[in-house]
Amino acid sequence: xxxxxxxxxxxxxxxxxxxxxxxxxxxxxxxxxxxxxxxxxxxxxxxxxxxxxxxxxxxxxxxxxxxxxxxxxxxxxxxxxxxxxxxxxxxxxxxxxxxxxxxxxxxxxxxxxxxxxxxxxxxxxxxxxxxxxxxxxxxxxxxxxxxxxxxxxxxxxxxxxxxxxxxxxxxxxxxxxxxxxxxxxxxxxxxxxxxxxxxxxxxxxxxxxxxx
Amino acid sequence: xxxxxxxxxxxxxxxxxxxxxxxxxxxxxxxxxxxxxxxxxxxxxxxxxxxxxxxxxxxxxxxxxxxxxxxxxxxxxxxxxxxxxxxxxxxxxxxxxxxxxxxxxxxxxxxxxxxxxxxxxxxxxxxxxxxxxxxxxxxxxxxxxxxxxxxxxxxxxxxxxxxxxxxxxxxxxxxxxxxxxxxxxxx
Numbered sequence: 468x469x470x471x472x473x474x475x476x477x478x479x480x481x482x483x484x485x486x487x488x489x490x491x492x493x494x495x496x497x498x499x500x501x502x503x504x505x506x507x508x509x510x511x512x513x514x515x516x517x518x519x520x521x522x523x524x525x526x527x528x529x530x531x532x533x534x535x536x537x538x539x540x541x542x543x544x545x546x547x548x549x550x551x552x553x554x555x556x557x558x559x560x561x562x563x564x565x566x567x568x569x570x571x572x573x574x575x576x577x578x579x580x581x582x583x584x585x586x587x588x589x590x591x592x593x594x595x596x597x598x599x600x601x602x603x604x605x606x607x608x609x610x611x612x613x614x615x616x617x618x619x620x621x622x623x624x625x626x627x628x629x630x631x632x633x634x635x636x637x638x639x640x641x642x643x644x645x646x647x648x649x650x651x652x653x654x655x656x657x658x659x660x661x662x663x664x665x666x667x668x669x670x671x672x673x674x675x676x677x678x679x
Numbered sequence: 680x681x682x683x684x685x686x687x688x689x690x691x692x693x694x695x696x697x698x699x700x701x702x703x704x705x706x707x708x709x710x711x712x713x714x715x716x717x718x719x720x721x722x723x724x725x726x727x728x729x730x731x732x733x734x735x736x737x738x739x740x741x742x743x744x745x746x747x748x749x750x751x752x753x754x755x756x757x758x759x760x761x762x763x764x765x766x767x768x769x770x771x772x773x774x775x776x777x778x779x780x781x782x783x784x785x786x787x788x789x790x791x792x793x794x795x796x797x798x799x800x801x802x803x804x805x806x807x808x809x810x811x812x813x814x815x816x817x818x819x820x821x822x823x824x825x826x827x828x829x830x831x832x833x834x835x836x837x838x839x840x841x842x843x844x845x846x847x848x849x850x851x852x853x854x855x856x857x858x859x860x861x862x863x864x865x866x
Contacts, residue, residue, distance in 0.1 A: 483697030551756025
């Protein structure tokens with residue numbers, strides 16, 4: 468086809484684009500993905516039995532706040548990654564905030580005079596935590612990839628890593644409702660490891676799965 | 680800021696609201712930059728395919744343009760992605776600069792046609808034998824030895840001839856631009 472004809476054809480069939488199209492697409496993917504992750508938690512892993520009591524523990528809120536903040540910045544990164552020419556430094560820099568906060572809190576707990584340091588770090592589920600976070604994150608990772616493929620990522624590895632970061636943190640957020648660990652050092656290490664694994668997975672898959 | 684930014688962004692915003700004629704002008708304008716961009720990086724058949732693929736990508740993904748960000752950077756992001764895609768398909772590894780939307784918008788095919796026309800006008804001032812030598816070496820990239828063989832001259836004669844021809848062309852250009860400046864001052 469001649470390029471002039473292509474231009475005529477494209478402009479003849481032009482439909483207006485509603486504002487907020489990207490936001491609506493991402494919101495749909497987030498809802499779908501987190502619903503899937505919640506289903507994995509309920510069916511395969513099981514919620515903790517003392518859930519209503521746990522909601523008054525500061526440790527529970529630490530986990531929720533930490534994973535929520537990373538998920539929020541991760542979603543911001545995904546939104547930037549889906550737009551050609553958009554700068555991604557600000558969401559990446561913002562990640563330093565929750566990381567610093569959890570490191571500070573973990574440091575405080577570790578330096579208490581009567582602290583059981585090994586217990587604070589290893590808890591009772593350190594061997595399975597990162598693996599279960601990864602498993603919980605998979606539906607959200609799939610939904611985020613689905614949405615990114617409909618946007619226009621131009622740096623595929625970075626976009627995949629952003630999707631993995633968001634999905635890992637969202638999976639960890641959902642996993643909070645199973646896990647009975649309360650110590651900040653445990654969260655700083657094992658939750659973060661789970662998020663990093665999913666981020667790496669997203670980066671690896673991005674190159675091939677996000678092409679358009 | 681890239682010179683065309685304001686105009687192209689206005690057309691894009693109108694197009695997103697459904698204005699087909701603004702959209703046609705936008706795509707036609709972008710095509711000139713895209714042709715020149717790909718022509719300098721791909722062979723001619725692949726270049727026109729890349730132009731069309733990029734136009735289709737711009738159309739299909741137009742909702743991803745954020746009006747708070749520069750439009751030229753958005754288009755360059757897509758053009759660069761399609762170029763890398765083309766390289767990847769032919770298993771060529773290449774690095775493509777990230778933040779240089781200028782690469783796309785500082786050239787268009789009309790300007791390059793003018794530059795080519797200027798060069799041939801200038802060459803026409805030379806006698807045919809000299810013109811052939813200058814074109815062989817400076818435009819077609821022949822070595823001095825190859826040009827000497829083709830013309831039947833010695834290598835040193837070729838070097839001297841080309842050197843003198845370029846010098847005289849340079850003087851012509853200088854004289855003309857001085858004349859033009861003088862003309863401007865009279866106005």
